[in-house]
Amino acid sequence: MNAHGRPWLGSWVAAILAWIVTVAVGHGQGAGDLISAALSFSAFTVLVSLGQMLVISSGPGNVDLSIPSAIALSSALAMIVMNGDNTMIVPGLMVAIVAGAAVGLFNVALIRLLRIPPIIATLSGSMIVMSTAISFGRGLKIKPPPMFSAFVAERVFGLPLLALVALAITAAVWLLLERTVLGRSIAAIGQNRRAARLAGVQVERTRLLTYLICGALAGLTGALIAGFSGGNSLDQGDEYLLLTIAVVVIGGSSVSGGRPCVPGVWGAALLMFMLVAMLNSAGAGPGLRTLSTGVIIIAVIALGGARARGAGKL
Amino acid sequence: MSLTAARLRALLPALALAALLAAVFWRQPRAMSYFGLNLLLNLAMPIIFATLAQMMIMALGDLDLSIGPFVSLAATIGATVLPQQPAWGVAALAAAIGVYAVAGALVERRKLPSIVVTLGLSFVWLGCAVMLLPTPGGRSPQWLIDALRWKAPVLPLPIWTACIAALLGHLLITRSAFGTAVRGLGGNAAAMAKAGWSTLRLRATVYAAAGGFGVVAGLMLLGQSTSADANIASRYTLISVAAVILGGGEFSGGRVSPVGAVIGALTMTLAASFLTFLSIAPDWQIGMQGLILIGVLGLRAAIDRWEERA
Numbered sequence: 144m145n146a147h148g149r150p151w152l153g154s155w156v157a158a159i160l161a162w163i164v165t166v167a168v169g170h171g172q173g174a175g176d177l178i179s180a181a182l183s184f185s186a187f188t189v190l191v192s193l194g195q196m197l198v199i200s201s202g203p204g205n206v207d208l209s210i211p212s213a214i215a216l217s218s219a220l221a222m223i224v225m226n227g228d229n230t231m232i233v234p235g236l237m238v239a240i241v242a243g244a245a246v247g248l249f250n251v252a253l254i255r256l257l258r259i260p261p262i263i264a265t266l267s268g269s270m271i272v273m274s275t276a277i278s279f280g281r282g283l284k285i286k287p288p289p290m291f292s293a294f295v296a297e298r299v300f301g302l303p304l305l306a307l308v309a310l311a312i313t314a315a316v317w318l319l320l321e322r323t324v325l326g327r328s329i330a331a332i333g334q335n336r337r338a339a340r341l342a343g344v345q346v347e348r349t350r351l352l353t354y355l356i357c358g359a360l361a362g363l364t365g366a367l368i369a370g371f372s373g374g375n376s377l378d379q380g381d382e383y384l385l386l387t388i389a390v391v392v393i394g395g396s397s398v399s400g401g402r403p404c405v406p407g408v409w410g411a412a413l414l415m416f417m418l419v420a421m422l423n424s425a426g427a428g429p430g431l432r433t434l435s436t437g438v439i440i441i442a443v444i445a446l447g448g449a450r451a452r453g454a455g456k457l
Numbered sequence: 458m459s460l461t462a463a464r465l466r467a468l469l470p471a472l473a474l475a476a477l478l479a480a481v482f483w484r485q486p487r488a489m490s491y492f493g494l495n496l497l498l499n500l501a502m503p504i505i506f507a508t509l510a511q512m513m514i515m516a517l518g519d520l521d522l523s524i525g526p527f528v529s530l531a532a533t534i535g536a537t538v539l540p541q542q543p544a545w546g547v548a549a550l551a552a553a554i555g556v557y558a559v560a561g562a563l564v565e566r567r568k569l570p571s572i573v574v575t576l577g578l579s580f581v582w583l584g585c586a587v588m589l590l591p592t593p594g595g596r597s598p599q600w601l602i603d604a605l606r607w608k609a610p611v612l613p614l615p616i617w618t619a620c621i622a623a624l625l626g627h628l629l630i631t632r633s634a635f636g637t638a639v640r641g642l643g644g645n646a647a648a649m650a651k652a653g654w655s656t657l658r659l660r661a662t663v664y665a666a667a668g669g670f671g672v673v674a675g676l677m678l679l680g681q682s683t684s685a686d687a688n689i690a691s692r693y694t695l696i697s698v699a700a701v702i703l704g705g706g707e708f709s710g711g712r713v714s715p716v717g718a719v720i721g722a723l724t725m726t727l728a729a730s731f732l733t734f735l736s737i738a739p740d741w742q743i744g745m746q747g748l749i750l751i752g753v754l755g756l757r758a759a760i761d762r763w764e765e766r767a
Contacts, residue, residue: 267754434584
């Protein structure tokens with residue numbers, strides 16, 4: 144997939160090293176539990192980051208800042224539709240996915256109509272989506288249906304079911320990128336928009352689809368997070384604003400577009416979890432953990448994680 | 458004076474601000490006083506300086522995702538170290554500006570995307586702030602509180618601050634050699650390097666200048682709220698980007714307007730506080746900022762289309 148060797152390798156090696164250190168500090172206790180917890184929590188990060196990866200890969204300047212608001216909106220809507228009722232789980236999930244995709248559509252409409260950079264379009268759009276989510280979700284205290292809570296906490300052969308769902312979607316995204324016209328088109332418009340257009344690629348339709356998929360994945364994740372944490376809250380998606388961009392770039396995808404790296408998304412998501420676990424086991428407080436995360440992000444990028452053409456270009 | 462498309466485009470931020478002010482005055486005539494304006498625009502003061510910081514970075518064609526946490530860190534240092542050990546407090550603030558400069562140099566030297574480097578920096582600033590102040594608290598130095606409560610003559614302090622910031626920003630960007638070099642680097646870095654400028658030193662200096670504006674924003678915010686919190690300014694990152702764009706700045710680099718940025722910051726603040734003045738539920742504060750941003754950008758796009766057709 145990538146001409147530059149294996150861009151995903153670095154994040155995987157770093158994640159495994161962090162796991163080994165954590166286990167060594169804990170004298171070999173809980174090595175398996177740690178992996179299981181990492182898989183559970185990484186599942187959410189992977190789902191939203193895959194969408195962000197598609198958006199970023201569709202060309203320089205494309206990035207989705209509306210993921211937190213899409214999560215806030217879809218988790219509130221999912222809980223309202225499900226209303227604690229087992230029979231309404233599937234409709235609730237559908238509504239969450241559609242709401243997320245609608246946010247994606249809104250983003251593209253703003254980009255096209257206002258002719259503004261995607262960062263500004265998704266930023267201003269997210270402000271409106273967030274207010275909508277606030278007015279739907281304020282003071283909402285609906286518990287997820289019991290069967291839904293059980294589903295998100297379920298384990299299959301010792302592995303969290305959520306991680307398997309995320310893995311299946313990862314495989315689907317990989318197939319999409321590698322084996323479909325749409326996937327090749329995303330890489331083509333990301334590498335050279337003009338050349339892609341001259342070659343007959345439907346540039347705008349391809350870009351629209353990346354934002355739609357990104358929104359839909361954020362919507363699905365919103366519903367799953369609400370199920371996992373026993374209800375929705377408006378700040379559930381806040382951390383994914385920066386985390387998704389970090390995961391995509393540390394995972395080896397090019398931030399200037401055209402070179403998505405699917406396995407790297409898992410490596411980077413696991414790395415982000417393992418880093419916190421490692422610093423925790425070393426007795427670091429929350430401040431030092433955050434500080435070290437930042438230093439490691441910069442170090443990974445500076446040591447050749449990101450391949451961008453030209454300084455500073457988005 | 459004919460109203461050309463270009464002039465209309467340049468006036469748009471000011472017109473948006475005037476429209477918002479008119480709406481507030483229409484519903485609350487009492488706001489049209491020294492105290493009313495002070496209350497209405499007070500929160501804009503730190504946002505103006507955060508926006509100028511973002512503008513410096515965007516003038517290079519870069520983007521700063523860390524200005525919000527940086528402003529929080531500056532406020533946190535001001536509320537913890539500065540009152541007890543003033544010398545160490547000043548040293549800590551200077552060191553933070555130094556780290557900004559190093560980040561700028563790193564972006565230039567390794568040709569890294571600024572968005573990722575500043576994303577990492579945002580975690581660094583937040584981590585430092587949490588270490589200094591794990592729970593909200595601390596206390597602003599008294600001189601800072603007094604300075605921000607100062608009853609300025611004729612016009613309230615926020616308006617003076619906005620005018621002075623806009624004037625100084627304008628002089629810095631359009632009238633100084635440094636400002637010309639900054640716009641040159643944003644517009645065509647290769648040409649600047651050929652002309653003998655050290656792009657490394659230049660980018661580092663611009664990042665340091667952004668850090669300087671960030672410190673001013675943090676201390677103003679602290680003086681207003683008298684105590685700090687590690688997340689006190691986390692929303693400033695996105696607000697500052699929005700304000701720069703609202704004021705007519707562009708992502709492509711080299712094109713920024715300090716006066717526009719200040720107006721943009723005032724407009725974003727007013728968009729949020731405006732609803733409280735009209736006693737509408739605060740649920741729509743963020744949405745209102747988004748709507749105004751979309752409205753102004755939509756008008757700008759419409760003017761462009763009109764101009765193309767003409």
